[in-house]
Amino acid sequence: MATVTFDHVWKRYSGDVVAVQDLNLDIRDEEFLVLVGPSGCGKTTSLRMIAGLEEVTDGTLKIGERVVNDLAPKDRDVAMVFQSYALYPHMSVRDNLSFGLKLRKVPKPEIERRVQEAAKILDLGALLDRKPKQLSGGQRQRVALGRAIVREPAVFLMDEPLSNLDAKLRAQTRAQILRLHQRLATTFVYVTHDQIEAMTMGSRIAVMSAGLLQQVGPPQELYDHPINKFVAGFIGSPAMNFIEMTASRSDGKVQLTSQDFTFPVPDRLRESVAALSGNTVTVGIRPEHLELGEAKPGDATLRATTDVVEYLGDEEQIHLRAGETEIIALVNSSARVRPGDVLELRVPIDRVHMFDDQSGLSLTSRELAAA
Ligand SMILES: Nc1ncnc2c1ncn2[C@@H]1O[C@H](COP(=O)(O)OP(=O)(O)O)[C@@H](O)[C@H]1O
Numbered sequence: 001m002a003t004v005t006f007d008h009v010w011k012r013y014s015g016d017v018v019a020v021q022d023l024n025l026d027i028r029d030e031e032f033l034v035l036v037g038p039s040g041c042g043k044t045t046s047l048r049m050i051a052g053l054e055e056v057t058d059g060t061l062k063i064g065e066r067v068v069n070d071l072a073p074k075d076r077d078v079a080m081v082f083q084s085y086a087l088y089p090h091m092s093v094r095d096n097l098s099f100g101l102k103l104r105k106v107p108k109p110e111i112e113r114r115v116q117e118a119a120k121i122l123d124l125g126a127l128l129d130r131k132p133k134q135l136s137g138g139q140r141q142r143v144a145l146g147r148a149i150v151r152e153p154a155v156f157l158m159d160e161p162l163s164n165l166d167a168k169l170r171a172q173t174r175a176q177i178l179r180l181h182q183r184l185a186t187t188f189v190y191v192t193h194d195q196i197e198a199m200t201m202g203s204r205i206a207v208m209s210a211g212l213l214q215q216v217g218p219p220q221e222l223y224d225h226p227i228n229k230f231v232a233g234f235i236g237s238p239a240m241n242f243i244e245m246t247a248s249r250s251d252g253k254v255q256l257t258s259q260d261f262t263f264p265v266p267d268r269l270r271e272s273v274a275a276l277s278g279n280t281v282t283v284g285i286r287p288e289h290l291e292l293g294e295a296k297p298g299d300a301t302l303r304a305t306t307d308v309v310e311y312l313g314d315e316e317q318i319h320l321r322a323g324e325t326e327i328i329a330l331v332n333s334s335a336r337v338r339p340g341d342v343l344e345l346r347v348p349i350d351r352v353h354m355f356d357d358q359s360g361l362s363l364t365s366r367e368l369a370a371a
C-alpha cells in the first residue's frame with residue numbers, strides 16, 4: 001500500500017518562514033497526484049518531506065500505514081526525480097542507472113535485470129555506454145527517470161522534471177511519464193508550476209498557494225467548480241476573466257452592476273448575492289465561454305471594443321475593453337474579428353462563476369456543496 005498521508009503537517013524554516021501550513025492531504029494508492037501552484041507556494045518542500053529530505057516541523061506524515069516523520073530517506077521506499085536531473089557526469093548511463101542499487105547491495109543479476117527493464121521502457125538501450133555529456137536534454141531526463149524506475153519504489157516523487165526541456169520534448173516526455181504510470185501502477189506525486197501540465201497529467205490535482213492547500217480534485221472538477229478565486233484564476237488558460245461588480249437589492253430585484261455592465265443574477269444565486277447587498281461580488285467568466293452572436297434568453301451579455309486579436313489557427317484570442325474593464329475572449333477564428341470592432345459577447349448564465357470579494361470564496365460552488 002503506497003498511500004501518502006499528510007495529517008496537519010507544518011513546515012517552518014529557520015527565520016520564521018512558514019513554507020507549508022497545516023497540510024491535510026490523502027494521496028491514494030496508484031494515483032497520479034499533481035501538486036501545482038506558483039513559485040514559492042511550498043510544492044518542493046512538501047515533496048521533500050515525503051522523500052525525507054526535509055524534516056516535518058509539526059503534524060504526521062505517513063507512507064502506507066507507517067509514520068515516517070523520523071524514518072531515514074533510504075528506508076522510505078520512495079524515489080525522487082529532480083528538476084536538475086543530478087546525473088553523475090563521469091559515469092556511463094548504465095552506471096548512473098545501477099549506482100544506487102549497488103550502494104544498496106542489490107545482487108548483480110538483479111541489477112542487470114532492472115537496468116535492462118528500465119532501458120527498454122525508456123528506450124535507452126543504445127545509450128547505455130554513453131556519458132551524460134554525450135546525451136541531449138531529453139535523453140538525460142530519461143536517464144534521470146530510469147534511475148528512479150530501477151529502484152522499483154512504492155512512490156515516485158517528481159519535482160518539475162520537464163522544466164528544462166523545450167516545448168515539443170516536454171509534450172513527448174509528458175506522455176511518456178503517463179505511460180510509465182499506467183505501466184508501473186505505482187503512486188506518483190508530481191510537482192509543477194504549470195497548470196496545463198497539471199490538467200493534462202493529474203488523476204487528481206492539489207492546488208497550493210502561499211503554503212496553503214486550496215483545493216484537491218480531478219482536473220474537471222477544479223475547472224468546473226473552483227472553490228475560490230485563486231483556483232479559478234490559476235486553473236484554465238487563458239485565465240478566467242474577473243469583473244468586480246456591486247450587489248444590490250431593490251424592489252425585490254437582485255442585481256450586479258459596475259460602471260461598465262449590468263449583470264443578471266441567476267435564480268439559484270439570488271439569495272447568496274442578495275445577502276451580499278452593498279458589497280463587491282467578483283464575476284468570473286472563462287474566455288472560452290464567451291460567444292459571439294445573438295443572445296438566447298437567460299444569457300448574460302457584455303458589450304466591449306476589440307483592442308488586439310491574436311490569431312491561433314483554429315481559434316483567435318481577442319483582447320477587449322469596456323471602460324475600465326479588460327476582457328479576453330477565445331472564439332472560433334472564422335469570426336475574423338478586427339481591432340476596433342465593437343462586439344456583443346454573450347455567456348450562458350450557468351457558466352458564470354461568482355465570488356464573494358471579501359473571502360474569495362465561490363458562491364457558485366458553495367451552492368453546489370449545499371446541494
Ligand atoms: N532551505 C530553506 N530555508 C528557508 N526557506 C526556504 C528553504 N527552502 C524553501 N524555503 C522557502 O519556503 C517557501 C516554499 O518554498 P518551495 O517549497 O521551494 O516552493 P515551490 O517549490 O512551490 O516553489 C518559499 O518561501 C521559500 O523561499
Ligand SMILES: [Mg+2]
Binds near residue numbers: 043044045
Ligand atoms: Mg519548487
